[in-house]
Amino acid sequence: MTLATDINPALVEWNGLHGLPRFESVRDEDFAAAFETALRLHEAEIDAIANNGEAASFDNTIVALEIAGDELSRVSSLFWNRAGANTNETIQALERDIAPKMSRHYSKIGMNEALFRRVDSLWEARDSMGLTTEQLRVLERHWKGFVRAGAKLSKDQQERLASINEKLAGLGARFGQNVLGDEKDWSLLLTDEADLAGLPGFLKDAMAAAAKERDAADGTYAVTLSRSIIEPFLTFSSRRDLREKAFEAWVKRGANGGERDNIAIVREILSLRSEKAKLLGYSNFAAYKLDDTMAKTPANVNDLLLKVWKKARAKAKEEEASIAGLMAEDGVNGEVQPWDWRYYAEKQRERMFNFSESELKPYLQLEKIIEACFDVAKRLFDVTITEVKGIAAYHPDVRVFEVRDADGALKAMFLGDYFARSSKRSGAWMSSFQSQHRLKLKNGAEGELPIIYNVCNFAKPAEGKPALLSLDDARTLFHEFGHGLHGMLSNVTYPSVSGTGVSRDFVELPSQLYEHWLTVPEILTRYAVHYETGEPMPKALLDKVLAARTFNAGFNTVEFTSSALVDMAFHTQDGVDDPMAVQADVLNKIGMPSAIVMRHATPHFQHVFSGDGYSAGYYSYMWSEVLDADAFAAFEEAGNAFDPVMARKLKNNIYSVGGSIDPEEAYRAFRGKLPDPDAMLKKKGLAMVQELAGSDA
Structure with missing residues (x-):
């Protein structure tokens, strides 16, 4: 493998145990140069495949595409691992830069006219090529990938699609970084023993470790927005005021105003996705995303979700009534609030199942x-x-x-x-x-x-x-x-x-x-x-x-299903002027219980907006x-x-x-x-x- 001298070989020549990367030899500052070189090498390989003078065959086109870009795959896998699991300002700055570049790179491949002609000719001849089932699936995947990337569009349409994809990549990176920033910066530091009322030892140990990570003084306990701390805190803390404060911070991730506010990003993402789907001949983005799935259509998805929703909501209403009764016994007046549910559900479980x-x-x-x-x-x-x-x-x-x-x-x-x-x-x-x-x-x-x-x-x-x-x-x-x-x-x-x-x-x-x-x-x-x-x-x-395996099933299913229904609503419309109004409208129409919130509210719905992996797919x-x-x-x-x-x-x-x-x-x-x-x-x-x-x- 011949590489430019400005690339760290550890990024692409994995010679650790059984072919593992030598992670200890990879520095944050190595990635920018490595991406430039790897993108250039991959582009050269693609050009060679597209301009091959021999007639297209499965081996010289499809197999060649399957193994092309090895250097880029290796650099990318190391980088995106670091961006998700151990990031910092250097990596985040490069992420904002490289996400659009990668999108532009793959858009160019998907719109390579000569390359698509070769793949298309194989697709047309597929029944006479003697391909195995797996080879047919691989050929179909490549052919559909080109079509969905805009290979059949006019040049003007292709340019617009590439621009959309590039913008979406950058917006998705920003969305995820904003949520991580809110999670990283917020904590509720507790030092008074009264503030720890109801918390079991294992949770106090975890909160003490979290406080230490934040360089807090000895004897300090930190409630963080990590699910492994915030959820047990909401479950065990008998301090209703602190539960409310922590819960409000949790559900407001990505919606705190300022530079990290994600609502405008969501609006732009939805508009661009809608335009992309229309360019590719689909009625909406959900139809585009579901075209190659088991579900096939948004109608099939909503049929399943609504069938489950009706039963989940009915069950949740029964659960809410039980929780309201426990609150009354505690002398807590008023309706059940979202920060009450986990605490009193835990009490209910203790009462029903004696653990x-x-x-x-x-x-x-x-x-x-x-x-x-x-x-x-x-x-x-x-x-x-x-x-x-x-x-x-x-x-x-x-x-x-x-x-x-x-x-x-x-x-x-x-x-x-x-x-x-x-x-x-x-x-x-x-x-x-x-x-x-x-x-x-x-x-x-x-x-x-x-x-x-x-x-x-x-x-x-x-x-x-x-x-x-x-x-x-x-x-x-x-x-x-x-x-x-x-x-x-x-x-x-x-x-x-x-x-x-x-x-x-x-x-x-x-x-x-x-x-x-x-x-x-x-x-x-x-x-x-x-x-x-x-x-x-x-x-x-x-x-x-x-x-107790099905205990609290109404709550859990309402949390999930409401999020999935909002996701589908977003992606079956022609863009959205006010995402939060759409979210509120969907929840109102389905009768969302006021004591439960979506598992992933729109401003921190990373499955759907930090990239499009689960968009119209939650x-x-x-x-x-x-x-x-x-x-x-x-x-x-x-x-x-x-x-x-x-x-x-x-x-x-x-x-x-x-x-x-x-x-x-x-x-x-x-x-x-x-x-x-x-x-x-x-x-x-x-x-x-x-x-x-x-x-x-």
Whole structure:
């Protein structure tokens, strides 16, 4: 690989353990020059493919496109990892610059007339080429990618589309940075013992560690906007005034005025997306985004969301009435407020099931839940995951693991980044430094090993103390590791259909399905052990946890579904003059309970506006939930959560095939049929709920 002298070889020549990058040799200031060189190299490769004098073939066009841009892929994966998980002002400044440049670069490729002619000629001849199913899927992906990038538009239209994409990339970067800035800068510092009323020890430990990170004086406790602190604070703090103050800061992320206010950014994003969809011949942006998904149309999405909404709202109203009763017992007058819900719901759970989150948490050690994740993978898929000590990753907290199959062959490398920090954006996600495939690369390598990582934001414990998780935290860990397995178990030939390279409303199936194994009794019995005594969770407590799985289902589903409905409303309109008015109108029409807020209000809805990955696609979690409920039912019907026949079918038809076959065909091959939403409603505890009259949109 020949590179300019101004590029740091560590960015592209990965010669660490099993091909890992040497993260310790990469400096923030290396990226700008590396991007310039890598973009130039990729452009030269694209020109060579487009101007090849030989007639187009699958190998000299599609395979060539699949392996082109290796340097750019490596630089990009390292940079975007740093931008999300360990950022700073230098990286953020480059992010604002490079996001539009990358958009411009890929727009130019998508509108390369000579290149599209070659791809189009192959598409027209596809039935006579003797292609495999996977090759047909790869060809289709490239052809549709060019069409959706504007290959069939006039030059003027192409220029406008490229300009739109460039602007959207810059706006998405700013949106995410604004939210991170609000999260990083806000904290509620508490020093008075009375301010800590009701808080369990594990939360005070986490708040003390957060205060220390902010260089606060000893004896100070910090409420931060990290979900792993703010949610338990709202759950346990008996100080209603402090709950209100923290809640207001949480829901106002991105909407505090000034330079970081995201509302104007949302307005511009929605206008540009609408224009983009029209340019490409779609009635609206949602129709454009859903064209290549299982859902197909906005109408199908809204049908599912509204069916669930009616039952969720009815259930939430029942839950609200119970909470109001508890508040009255406490002498709190007036309506239930959003900052009351978690606190009194926890009291209600204690009353109904005779256990509390604080009673459960000592049994959910991060280390043990990681072990549980790995054990489930061993039982289902016969892979062994072992930590490798002493390997530098992109942050000192990040851990490195080898993933080996039953024969001991190395299948993947996995990195786990579990703790919250101010340099990391909120939430949890899976991504990769490189994806599995079997193609021969320019450097002579035959295929690549998947290098997958999970990022979470659990509260870091005080030194010498274990990290304790909530049940939701533990589910998050399983969820992201399910995504990780989708990447690590991939067994395809072509990179573009590797691992999570599937439609947006199918990609959540492997992750949400994996969550089910957390609460399989034999897993909880083995790994839910008390951090002090080592004793397993008592059977009585385990039974209560399992009985309470659908507790607060109305609240949880209303939070999510309202966000998904607002997302769809935004993207089925011709731009939006006042995003907050549209949000309010949607919530009013569906009868949003005043005691609950959207899980992601518009100004901090990063799934939808920090890039467009989940734009007109937030619904996909629920679409996949229909699939995952039905998929786990297959194991229940077999009478064994680790049934080897079903596990083999799951691995071979879901986790390993990536996007190499149609998702509906993949699911049918595993299950023998497509699912019905009733399994999902039953899982949520909503199947028998009576709908409220007049609650539809």
